Amino acid sequence: MKKLVPTVALTALALTASTAALAQTTGAAPAKPTVILIHGAFGDPESWDKVIPLLQKQGVPVVSVSIPLTSLADDASATQRAIDRVAGPVVLVGHSWGGTVITEAGNDPKVRALVYVAAFANRPGESVADMSKGFPQALGLSALEVDGQGYARMSDTGFAKFFAPGATQAERGLMSAVQGPINTASFGQPVTHAGWQGKPSWFALTTHDQMIVPAMQEAMAKQIGAHVTRIAGDHGAMVSHPTEVADVILAAEAAVD
Numbered sequence: 001m002k003k004l005v006p007t008v009a010l011t012a013l014a015l016t017a018s019t020a021a022l023a024q025t026t027g028a029a030p031a032k033p034t035v036i037l038i039h040g041a042f043g044d045p046e047s048w049d050k051v052i053p054l055l056q057k058q059g060v061p062v063v064s065v066s067i068p069l070t071s072l073a074d075d076a077s078a079t080q081r082a083i084d085r086v087a088g089p090v091v092l093v094g095h096s097w098g099g100t101v102i103t104e105a106g107n108d109p110k111v112r113a114l115v116y117v118a119a120f121a122n123r124p125g126e127s128v129a130d131m132s133k134g135f136p137q138a139l140g141l142s143a144l145e146v147d148g149q150g151y152a153r154m155s156d157t158g159f160a161k162f163f164a165p166g167a168t169q170a171e172r173g174l175m176s177a178v179q180g181p182i183n184t185a186s187f188g189q190p191v192t193h194a195g196w197q198g199k200p201s202w203f204a205l206t207t208h209d210q211m212i213v214p215a216m217q218e219a220m221a222k223q224i225g226a227h228v229t230r231i232a233g234d235h236g237a238m239v240s241h242p243t244e245v246a247d248v249i250l251a252a253e254a255a256v257d
Helices: 004-026 052-056 072-085 097-105 128-132 139-143 156-163 169-178 184-188 214-224 242-256
Strands: 034-038 062-065 090-095 111-117 144-146 151-154 201-206 227-231
Touching: 034 072, 034 097, 052 062, 052 242, 062 072, 072 090, 072 097, 090 097, 090 242, 097 111, 111 214, 111 242, 128 184, 128 214, 139 144, 139 156, 151 156, 156 169, 201 214, 201 242, 227 242
Parallel strands: 034 062, 034 090, 090 111, 111 201, 201 227
Antiparallel strands: 144 151
16 A cells, blocks of 8 residues: 555656646637727717627627727827737727727737728828828718817718718617717827838728718728728718628738737
């Protein structure tokens, strides 16, 4: 019996060492990159409600961020806080004004790719006002209502005619009710750096857009060297074409996974 005890102990030790070695060799499957969604002006986190389940169905972790729309710095800070809360790699996705925000916040080393959905993609030192020069004014800008503090919201008519004519009346009603007004001073605030520089980017380009004209989207997508998918839809493509938008995001996620 005395001889058996050390033998059993040695056997157990060997099994433990073998198990540990196997665990180190195989390892756990690496976590998928987390997709962080940034809404645009006149939007809110619910803007992505039809896209989120399509991503989650593929096992992709998703965070939809509420940005305050008070300034570029404030919006980028809210995005940075979301990045900081994620342990692993990130794919940043921005719609409309959210494109400027992810451009500013995309320098974080966790960010592996940027996805622009009918969005602004600024160069360093460039504001939305700067980059809009030389392009026709979007028809949807005529539907903005600006209050005495300089905050703009989209009118109900604007959602129906310009922003999301492809959405249902009920969807447009919800978009109007939950929209976040934006401080118009934000459009004159330049980005300090461009996250898309040195990182892969994707662009869901909406060919019937009346908020950011397609010609401007084409120029921005070319400027940043993005993988381009053209969607025959309006500015609210996340609502009217959620599957196509999700496919672009999934392509970016798969490329950096």
